[in-house]
Amino acid sequence: MNANAEEMDLRERLDLMQKMINEGRRKQESWGWTFVLWGIAYYIAFFWAWLGSFPIAWPITMGAGGVLTFIGFSRRQYRVPETTIGRAIASIWIATGSSMFILFDAMGFGLHLAEPRAFFAAASAMIGLANAACSLTLKWKAEFLCAIVWWAAAVIACFTSLVTTVVAFLVAIFLCQIVFGAYMMVLESRQRRQVASHA
Amino acid sequence: MPELPELNPVIHGKLRLALLSLLAGVEEAEFTWLRAKTGSTDGNLGAQLMKLEESGYVAVEKKFVQRKPQTIYRMTEAGREALQEYVQALRQLLGAAI
Numbered sequence: 001m002n003a004n005a006e007e008m009d010l011r012e013r014l015d016l017m018q019k020m021i022n023e024g025r026r027k028q029e030s031w032g033w034t035f036v037l038w039g040i041a042y043y044i045a046f047f048w049a050w051l052g053s054f055p056i057a058w059p060i061t062m063g064a065g066g067v068l069t070f071i072g073f074s075r076r077q078y079r080v081p082e083t084t085i086g087r088a089i090a091s092i093w094i095a096t097g098s099s100m101f102i103l104f105d106a107m108g109f110g111l112h113l114a115e116p117r118a119f120f121a122a123a124s125a126m127i128g129l130a131n132a133a134c135s136l137t138l139k140w141k142a143e144f145l146c147a148i149v150w151w152a153a154a155v156i157a158c159f160t161s162l163v164t165t166v167v168a169f170l171v172a173i174f175l176c177q178i179v180f181g182a183y184m185m186v187l188e189s190r191q192r193r194q195v196a197s198h199a
Numbered sequence: 200m201p202e203l204p205e206l207n208p209v210i211h212g213k214l215r216l217a218l219l220s221l222l223a224g225v226e227e228a229e230f231t232w233l234r235a236k237t238g239s240t241d242g243n244l245g246a247q248l249m250k251l252e253e254s255g256y257v258a259v260e261k262k263f264v265q266r267k268p269q270t271i272y273r274m275t276e277a278g279r280e281a282l283q284e285y286v287q288a289l290r291q292l293l294g295a296a297i
Contacts (some may be wrong), residue, residue, distance in 0.1 A: 007293065013289065015209075016217055019220075021221075
């Protein structure tokens with residue numbers, strides 16, 4: 001083997017290592033479908049509530065979202081290995097989802113949503129918190145932009161009319177759940193193709 | 200002229216290098232996950248993992264989950280050190296080649 005071919009072979013090995021290490025670490029991207037699913041779930045819940053079934057729309061839609069998420073994870077072809085970062089990210093979303101489910105059910109049934117804008121402000125702030133925590137853990141700037149959008153929606157809910165609050169909430173869902181989730185899915189499929197062509 | 204380092208032959212094999220790199224990023228991994236990520240056949244993958252195990256670079260654990268057998272691999276401390284040394288040697292060699 002001449003020196004050039006040998007150098008190319010060594011570089012190829014370094015490249016292979018980097019790709020494989022990234023593949024092991026890849027975690028949040030593989031959750032892109034859950035972002036899209038929950039984005040659509042929020043829209044369904046919102047419009048169902050708007051049609052007049054507020055007390056049941058959110059709990060039922062969120063419960064169905066939880067069941068679909070569970071089915072989606074159990075249908076995966078192979079078990080995703082655990083990493084410390086992966087566990088941290090999962091913990092953030094499970095804790096946020098549980099807190100939202102408990103708080104908003106209690107707000108809906110107990111307070112009958114005397115001030116709906118408080119509901120939107122709390123929901124936006126909590127989703128923003130989860131996005132920010134994940135982006136800081138993963139050092140992923142794109143996700144921090146989502147956190148900023150959610151926090152902006154939370155502030156808007158406190159200072160503007162209900163109509164403006166609702167519009168801001170829907171825009172945040174579209175950008176940070178559906179568009180960002182689709183972006184993660186594209187990233188994941190691109191990474192899969194790269195690894196498959198390398199292994 | 201400084202002496203160029205030798206590359207660890209156990210790690211240098213492409214599939215073994217891919218396996219160690221995969222295991223470096225996770226706490227532990229199942230055989231089926233490693234097979235999916237490397238696109239390797241069962242026989243070849245098993246043989247390469249056995250070489251890594253014999254060298255003390257990976258540890259294996261066999262267990263049953265819901266009555267199904269599972270083979271779990273994790274990187275040992277020796278494996279981590281060997282991979283780090285391999286990367287350093289690779290970088291030195293590439294530095295010398297430029």
